[in-house]
Amino acid sequence: MDQLLNDFSPGLFVMQAVILLILILLMKKFAWKPILSSLDEREQGIQGALEAAEKARLEMKNLQADNEKALQEARIERDTMLKEAREIRTKMIAEAEEDAKSQADKIITQAQEAIAAEKRAAVAELKSQVAELSLEIAEKVVKEELSDKKKQMQYVDKMLQDATLN
């Protein structure tokens, strides 16, 4: 202890104290302040960059989810559209068939009606022609028959016989 106290040099102590104090102040001004502030700045920059990257990643994820959703929606929409189209097609075909059928029926009916009318007209004409022909024949027959008395009597007899039978 005595040795230690003897070795203690007050001059060296003062020199060390003064130099250390000056050194701390100089180092603070020229070294530690710029170094530490730059380190802080850099670390904050890195922190910010990391956060931004994380944010971008999340946004990307959201975007992807959105895309997925949109795709899903589009798919559903496509399916519905296809389904609708199919329905419309079936419906259209059915309607067309219906139309065609009714049209055909109508045409057939008209044709039948026309045929019937023609037939009636033809029958009527035939009737009148037959009547005319019958009258002519009858006229000619009468003219022939009446020219012979015996034959007239015979015919009247026959007629009378028929009428009685009826």
Next chain:
Amino acid sequence: MKITSLPIHFLAVISFLLCGSLVNAQEHSVAEANNEGPVNTQQEITDYTNHHLKDSHDFHLFSYQGSDGERHSVGFSLPIILWASNGPVAFMSSEFHHDIDGEVVVEKGGSRFVNLHDKIYELEEGADSIVMGEDQHPENAHKPFDLSITKSVFGILLVGLLLLFWFGSLGKQYKKKKIPTGFGRALEPLVIYVRDEIARPNIGEHKYKKYMSFLLTVFFFIWVSNLLGMTPFGFNITGQIAVTVCLALFTFFIVQFSGNKDYWKHIFWMPDVPVIMKIILIPIEVLGMLTKPFSLLIRLFANITAGHVVVMGLVALMITLKAQFGAVGSTGLSLVLTLFISVIEILVAFLQAFIFTMLSALFIGMAVAEHDHHHEHDTDDHEVDDVEDVRESFV
């Protein structure tokens, strides 16, 4: 470009100093067998080691036997600045002609000085030479206030300039680029290490910034000083008790001035203990306040001194074991052991810087910490209650 040109200037200054000193040494070489000659006996080895451990007034590198049969010592002298009884005196240490036995008397400014074991004594009026008393202290001389640029002061200045140069250029680099290059790339992680491993965990996230300048400066000062002690220049800065006392006092005052209300309360009126205990604890806490920096200064001083003693002792093995192992064997043994212990010393150089800074940060952290035992207690109780509630509700 400016950064790269600076070391050249620096080296030029150093080499200029060394060249000047070599010429200087040639002029003032003396032949004094007792402290310049070969070291052979056990006593001489012990004296040599003790001489090395102490501060010195000139910068001695080595000495050699000249062709003229005289011993020439190579090194350079350092200025001696004294506050003597007749006012300030300054002269170069070369005026003592390497004498440390108090034989050469230098007369300056009306006072006469001698150099006794690297301490400057001022002789009393009328005394011509130093007279030793029975208690191994000079009877007719006293120590003036010695503000000399001793070897240690020179070393301190050198370390300071190195730190300023290294970290100053690192600080300058950030103006131009985000990431430093060259030597700065090696220094930057060290600064981050001190900040993240020493200051932040011990002082706390919100308060550490104020103490960074002190902690960083002290850390690198001690580390570089310790490493400089490993070089053959023979510096022993952190092995000077005055230096470690100064460093520890800085920590002590910083701790006391940054102590908050809680810190003082825990020293003078410890909460949550009975009144009698409070009174008993006051002297213990006050003692603890003083022993903390004391342990700091003793730890650093003792570690570095022990390291130097061990290295010198192992180097001395090549003389002390010469009789048993022969010249080659003892030199080889000494070389291997010294190499081994030097590697450990390099580790210790860092370790001591780390421990000093770490404990300083810890003491500062204790002084600025916000104590909130009561809060903790409350939250603990609540947690217990909650657990009980949950258990009850389950049952």
